[in-house]
Amino acid sequence: MDLVFFLILFPFIAAIVLLLIKADNMRSAVVGVSALLIAAVSVWLLAAYATSGTVFFPVSPEPLGELMFLIGMGIAIFILYMGVRYKNNIAIALTLIQSAMMVYFEFGISHGAVPENNFFVDQFSIIMALIIGIIGSLICVYAVSYMKDFHHHHPEHKDRRRTFFFIMFVFLAAMFGLVFANNLAWLFFFWEVTTLSSFLLIGYTRTDEAIKNSFLALNMNLLGGLAFAGALIWLASTGGGMELDKLIATGGIIALVPAVLISFAGITKSAQFPFSSWLVGAMVAPTPVSALLHSSTMVKAGVYVMVRFAPVLQGTTPGYMIALVGGFTFLLASAIAISQSNAKKVLAYSTIANLGLIVACAGIGTYEAIWAAILLIIFHAVSKSLLFLCVGTVEHQIGSRDIEDMNGLITRMPKVAVMMLIGMAGMFLAPFGMLISKWAAIRAFIDAPYGVIFVVILAFGSALTVFFWAKWMGRLISVPPPAEDAERRVNRTEWLVLSFLAGLMVLATVLFPLISSYLVEPWLRAIYGQVTLLAQENVVIMLIMLFLLMVLPISMLYYRKDHRQLKPYMGGMTTTSRMHFTGAIGIDREVTLGNYYLESYFGEQKMSKIGVPLCVILLAIMFAGVAVAGLMH
Amino acid sequence: MSIIYALLFLLLAPVAGGLIAGIDRRITARMQGRVGPPILQPFYDVGKLFEKEKVVVTNSQNFYVLCYLVFIALSGALFFGGGDLLLVIFAFTLAHVFLVLGAYASNSPYSHVGAERELIQLMACEPIIILAAVGMYMVTKSFYVADIAASNIPLIVFIPGLFAGFIYILTMKLRKSPFDLSTSHHAHQELVKGVTTEFSGPTLGSIEIAHWYEAIFLLGFVYLFFSWSPVIAVIAIIIIYVFEILIDNTFARVKWPLALKSSWLITAVLGILNLTALYIIGGFVK
Numbered sequence: 001m002d003l004v005f006f007l008i009l010f011p012f013i014a015a016i017v018l019l020l021i022k023a024d025n026m027r028s029a030v031v032g033v034s035a036l037l038i039a040a041v042s043v044w045l046l047a048a049y050a051t052s053g054t055v056f057f058p059v060s061p062e063p064l065g066e067l068m069f070l071i072g073m074g075i076a077i078f079i080l081y082m083g084v085r086y087k088n089n090i091a092i093a094l095t096l097i098q099s100a101m102m103v104y105f106e107f108g109i110s111h112g113a114v115p116e117n118n119f120f121v122d123q124f125s126i127i128m129a130l131i132i133g134i135i136g137s138l139i140c141v142y143a144v145s146y147m148k149d150f151h152h153h154h155p156e157h158k159d160r161r162r163t164f165f166f167i168m169f170v171f172l173a174a175m176f177g178l179v180f181a182n183n184l185a186w187l188f189f190f191w192e193v194t195t196l197s198s199f200l201l202i203g204y205t206r207t208d209e210a211i212k213n214s215f216l217a218l219n220m221n222l223l224g225g226l227a228f229a230g231a232l233i234w235l236a237s238t239g240g241g242m243e244l245d246k247l248i249a250t251g252g253i254i255a256l257v258p259a260v261l262i263s264f265a266g267i268t269k270s271a272q273f274p275f276s277s278w279l280v281g282a283m284v285a286p287t288p289v290s291a292l293l294h295s296s297t298m299v300k301a302g303v304y305v306m307v308r309f310a311p312v313l314q315g316t317t318p319g320y321m322i323a324l325v326g327g328f329t330f331l332l333a334s335a336i337a338i339s340q341s342n343a344k345k346v347l348a349y350s351t352i353a354n355l356g357l358i359v360a361c362a363g364i365g366t367y368e369a370i371w372a373a374i375l376l377i378i379f380h381a382v383s384k385s386l387l388f389l390c391v392g393t394v395e396h397q398i399g400s401r402d403i404e405d406m407n408g409l410i411t412r413m414p415k416v417a418v419m420m421l422i423g424m425a426g427m428f429l430a431p432f433g434m435l436i437s438k439w440a441a442i443r444a445f446i447d448a449p450y451g452v453i454f455v456v457i458l459a460f461g462s463a464l465t466v467f468f469w470a471k472w473m474g475r476l477i478s479v480p481p482p483a484e485d486a487e488r489r490v491n492r493t494e495w496l497v498l499s500f501l502a503g504l505m506v507l508a509t510v511l512f513p514l515i516s517s518y519l520v521e522p523w524l525r526a527i528y529g530q531v532t533l534l535a536q537e538n539v540v541i542m543l544i545m546l547f548l549l550m551v552l553p554i555s556m557l558y559y560r561k562d563h564r565q566l567k568p569y570m571g572g573m574t575t576t577s578r579m580h581f582t583g584a585i586g587i588d589r590e591v592t593l594g595n596y597y598l599e600s601y602f603g604e605q606k607m608s609k610i611g612v613p614l615c616v617i618l619l620a621i622m623f624a625g626v627a628v629a630g631l632m633h
Numbered sequence: 634m635s636i637i638y639a640l641l642f643l644l645l646a647p648v649a650g651g652l653i654a655g656i657d658r659r660i661t662a663r664m665q666g667r668v669g670p671p672i673l674q675p676f677y678d679v680g681k682l683f684e685k686e687k688v689v690v691t692n693s694q695n696f697y698v699l700c701y702l703v704f705i706a707l708s709g710a711l712f713f714g715g716g717d718l719l720l721v722i723f724a725f726t727l728a729h730v731f732l733v734l735g736a737y738a739s740n741s742p743y744s745h746v747g748a749e750r751e752l753i754q755l756m757a758c759e760p761i762i763i764l765a766a767v768g769m770y771m772v773t774k775s776f777y778v779a780d781i782a783a784s785n786i787p788l789i790v791f792i793p794g795l796f797a798g799f800i801y802i803l804t805m806k807l808r809k810s811p812f813d814l815s816t817s818h819h820a821h822q823e824l825v826k827g828v829t830t831e832f833s834g835p836t837l838g839s840i841e842i843a844h845w846y847e848a849i850f851l852l853g854f855v856y857l858f859f860s861w862s863p864v865i866a867v868i869a870i871i872i873i874y875v876f877e878i879l880i881d882n883t884f885a886r887v888k889w890p891l892a893l894k895s896s897w898l899i900t901a902v903l904g905i906l907n908l909t910a911l912y913i914i915g916g917f918v919k
Contacts, residue, residue: 408740410693429730430723439719443776446767452908455767456760456901463759467752470730474737474748479691538717545707545724552700559695563687568741569830579740593745596753601890 001057003045004121007129007176011038015169019162028144028493031165035137038172042133049121050518053526054245056117056182064118068189069106073099075196079218088215094222101229105185109236115243118183123523127374127515128179128304131381135501136172136296142389142497143168143288149396150286157205164204168292171197175297179304184235184242184258188228191265191301195221198298201289202282213281220278224268231258231265244308248527251312253629259309260318260626263362264619267322270302270355272329273608273615279352283344287392290344294351295385300377303355306362307373311527314365318629320450321622323363325615327457329356332611334464335602341595343391343401346468347384350427353461354380354434360454361441367528368444372437374520375512379433382508383426386501390420393494397486403472404594408480413487415495417476419502426505428462428469431542431549433509438462440532464602471595478593480579509546513539635779639714642849643706646713650845651675653852657878664882675841682838690739690831697735698836702843704728709850715779718766725762725850729755732828732840739831747827751815753889754805757896761798762854764904768792769857771911782860789858791914794907796858798899800873805892806851808844809881812892821886 014034021027049055076099083092121129143165151159174193181187195218203214234240240247240254247255271279279299283290293299306313306322313319333353340346354376361373393416394409395401409417426432438458445454508515513534521531567575568591575581575591583589600606655672662669671677689695708724711717729751736748770776772791773784781788789796805812813819816827824830829840852870859866 430720430727435723439723442719442763442767446770452905452912455908456764456905459760459763459767459904460897460901462763463756466726466730466759467756470733470752470755471749473730473734474752477693477734478737478740478745479693480740535717538720541711541716541720545704545727548703548707549700552703553696555699556693556696559689559692563689563692563695565692566688566690568690568739569743569825570741571743571825591740591742593740593742596749 001119003041003048004057004119004176004180006041007038007045007133008173008180010034010041011169011173011176015166015173018169019166022162024148027161027165031140031144034169035141038137039134042129045121045129045133046126049126050123051522053522054120054122056245057119057121058116059118061115061118061183065183065185068186069102072102072189072192075192076102079196079199079222086211086215088219090219091215091222094219094226098222098226098229101226101233105229105232105236109233115183115241117243117245118186119180120182120245121180122526123519124307124374125179127378127519128300129176131296131300131378132172132175132179134504135381135385136175136292138497138500139288139291139296139385139389140165140168140172142291142392142494143286145491145493146288146392146396147286153396154205157207160204164201164286167197167200168288171201171292171297175301178301182244184244184247184262185232187244187305188225188232191228191269191305192225194298194301195225195269198282198293201293202285204285204289207284210284213278213284216281217278220268220275224265224275227261227268228265231261234258234261248309248311253632255309255312256316256318257626257630259312260322260622263306263309263313263318263322264622266302266304266306267325267359267619268302270299270306270359271352272325272356272359273332273611274613274619276329276333276352276608276611280345280348283348287344287388287395290348291385291388291392294347294388295381299351299355300381303358303362303373303377306359307370307377310362310365310370310373312365313363315449316629317625318622319363319365321363321618321625323360323454325618325622326356326359326361326363327454328611328614328618329353330360331356331457331461331464332607334461334468336604336607337468338464339597339599339602339604340468341403341597343394343403343406343472344388346403346472347387347391350465350468351380351384353465354384354427357438357441357458357461360457361444364444364448364451364454366444366448367524367530368440368447368532370528371516371520371524371532372440372444375433375437375440375516378512378515379426379437379508382501382505383423383432383434386423386498386505387420387427389494389498389501390416390423393490393498394420397489403475406472407475407593408478409476411479412485413490415487416490416498419498420476421473422502422505424469424473425549426509428465431509431545432505433512436509436512436542443532475595506546506550510543635715639710642710642713646706646709646849647842647845650842650848651679653848653874654845657874660875660878661882664878675845679838679841682833682841683835685834687835688833689836690741694735694738694831695836697731697738698832698839698843700731701728701735702839702846704731705843705846705850709846709853712778712850712853715777715782718769718776718778718781719763721778722762722766726755726759728843732843735832736828736830741831743825743830744828747815747824747830750824750889751828753893754812754815757893758802758805760897761795761802761900761904764900764908765792765795765799765854768795768908768911771908771915778857781857785861787859787861791911792858792907794903794910798896798903799854799858801899802896803851803855803873804877804880805896807848807877809877811880811884811887813881813886814889814892817886 079095174190177190199218268275330353333349337349358373361369445451524531573581579591654675659669705728712721733748736744856866
């Protein structure tokens with residue numbers, strides 16, 4: 001119990017300390033020590049609770065509940081202030097409606113049922129806590145050196161690093177609260193704190209674009225928040241109770257209505273179509289923010305609650321609609337990723353796509369699908385944080401985040417390039433994590449009713465995925481004429497974080513059978529009474545593949561010897577050593593190679609034009625389905 | 634999983650693959666009114682390649698080709714060892730990604746375009762291969778090649794659509810016209826040799842051996858559709874291969890958009906229809 005409270009409260013205390021200190025070296029010391037403590041306690045939590053099943057922590061709702069309500073109102077007032085200041089009427093309207101709902105909930109109907117078990121921890125919370133505690137804090141450590149460079153590179157932005165780190169740590173605290181809360185009203189409080197934190201982080205630079213995109217994120221998430229508040233009111237007025245565990249155990253329509261409303265909130269938070277634009281817009285923020293939003297916080301909060309409610313959604317029409325939204329988002333976002341040359345945008349669409357797959361699994365809700373969903377959450381968090389941070393480092397060294405400018409990175413920044421390759425391999429190649437999860441997802445979809453549509457979506461979606469990752473890999477590893485070594489300037493902290501994450505990527509792949517059998521399987525068994533068992537021999541084969549991938553690079557040593565080096569074939573054209581040739585009318589040209597982006601097939605607008613209306617219709621059917629079921633009740 | 638079959642594949646597949654390549658060249662020559670080379674010519678060619686000077690554009694390209702060879706052989710060995718079909722497919726994709734990376738590594742214009750096209754082909758082929766595996770699973774209730782091969786259900790009757798789709802992309806996988814976009818066995822490729830432009834000597838020889846492994850693996854996949862009767866299966870494989878040679882010699886190469894669109898359209902239509910039909914009749918199949 002102490003560990004859980006430590007994880008919620010300590011990041012908050014660290015945040016306040018960071019708000020107060022000004023000196024650079026003091027800040028990095030505090031961030032470093034706090035991150036280490038948070039990560040260590042997350043691991044300690046694993047050691048303490050891994051085998052004990054679900055443990056509840058009865059906490060008196062007084063005065064904590066009142067305090068949360070007051071802070072919530074404070075947040076509402078702050079958002080109203082921001083809405084007035086930046087003249088955003090939608091934000092004002094949404095906040096006013098939500099505040100009215102919460103006041104009604106607090107004073108009108110919530111009396112009577114006072115939940116006892118307000119916090120809990122189980123294997124799924126532990127997995128989430130590890131992701132937040134290890135990956136989230138690593139990103140904070142990385143941010144210290146990144147933000148220093150950032151303000152060095154961008155003197156036009158006001159240095160508000162104290163606020164920045166304050167929000168980063170508040171974010172972590174809220175995420176911990178979110179995964180440990182059993183009281184849904186409290187979970188909602190933490191939920192709203194993450195919405196606010198992401199709003200402030202996206203708008204960090206206060207440029208017009210940043211403000212615009214931060215309000216886009218805010219409004220979409222506030223819309224989800226309305227649905228969440230609606231779920232609380234439904235629960236209070238039907239006497240469903242606020243405790244997550246009891247609600248899921250009850251099932252039926254009492255649980256289905258809040259499950260669907262909260263899943264809608266989850267869809268907004270995890271940036272599914274039609275709400276994907278906020279996450280793409282969020283890339284205006286400094287890179288560590290993107291890394292945090294995409295890997296261990298924010299979007300993961302969305303899928304976390306959906307996976308929690310999956311047993312309720314299983315086999316229902318609304319659940320099926322949610323799964324379809326996820327499935328189509330996976331397919332279309334993967335297609336869009338092909339047409340993008342901006343590295344951060346490719347990563348953003350890949351995140352949206354993978355979250356789509358998790359949402360599809362949650363909507364299907366069978367034990368096989370949930371097994372796949374949890375593994376996707378884990379592996380995606382590791383790979384994506386690594387990739388974002390690598391792109392951040394590359395961007396600071398070569399001054400561009402365009403994939404075409406990363407041509408030959410393997411010669412200019414060999415170590416970072418190798419880490420990026422590991423991260424990308426982790427996203428789509430056997431035997432790494434994401435592929436194992438996709439494999440599990442295929443099996444889950446086959447066994448699910450009407451699963452054929454998801455199997456087809458997955459088959460096409462993974463083909464798209466292979467294309468956009470492999471061509472990016474190709475840019476990195478192509479060996480162009482010698483260029484300057486840009487890697488020496490990368491500082492020690494960034495190296496440390498990147499190497500750690502790359503190691504974690506490989507480690508997670510090696511350890512995933514253990515993660516599955518000690519954490520995921522017991523959790524599934526407790527909820528569904530059934531589990532998926534991995535075929536032992538397939539695990540062995542995958543470990544053999546991993547081993548081969550680690551050993552084969554040794555062959556490079558052999559190939560360095562006695563091979564004569566020539567220039568590439570240029571159709572008989574004479575070229576200089578730097579790949580210049582004499583082109584038409586005698587102009588000296590350099591050979592430049594570019595990737596295919598297939599814009600006319602997979603363009604962002606073209607795909608969104610399909611995805612947005614399609615998913616709006618699916619969500620409308622979802623609401624209609626749950627409304628009909630609710631009225632019949 | 635049977636290790637013996639896996640080992641037999643590793644030893645014999647290059648021999649069988651080379652022979653098939655030799656017969657292929659002979660039949661092709663006859664179709665074109667030529668005499669053609671001896672059946673063993675592919676072995677002479679590869680043998681000679683291994684005697685050539687080791688020339689590279691960049692050292693790392695050989696590493697990728699080595700990985701390509703190793704993982705093609707591994708996926709074939711897993712397949713013939715009776716392993717999990719989905720895992721086989723993923724290992725197969727991994728192998729191809731290595732070939733593409735090898736082509737990218739040289740930073741050469743011809744192999745670069747070849748690599749892009751190879752990736753497009755990979756994207757075009759992947760869905761139907763996965764769906765075919767899923768179809769086999771739905772009928773036989775197993776993803777294990779050993780179980781599918783041992784099943785006495787005539788798979789082709791239940792998944793004709795998936796079979797047709799697979800045959801369509803088989804042309805691409807065997808690098809035959811009209812889909813020899815990224816590289817070709819013929820001398821009329823506008824990309825010089827596409828993905829393999831910058832490879833020579835022993836490295837090119839390794840690619841050729843990998844290609845033999847690949848051909849045997851793909852024909853093994855075709856076998857699964859007919860596995861209830863080995864005789865019919867062998868006859869089917871022969872007919873299909875001769876058909877591929879005929880197509881190769883009678884069609885001009887198409888552009889990549891047509892290759893991608895047509896294979897996806899066929900996959901989507903036939904795949905969805907066939908799988909849906911399987912769901913509907915699912916209750917009757919034992």
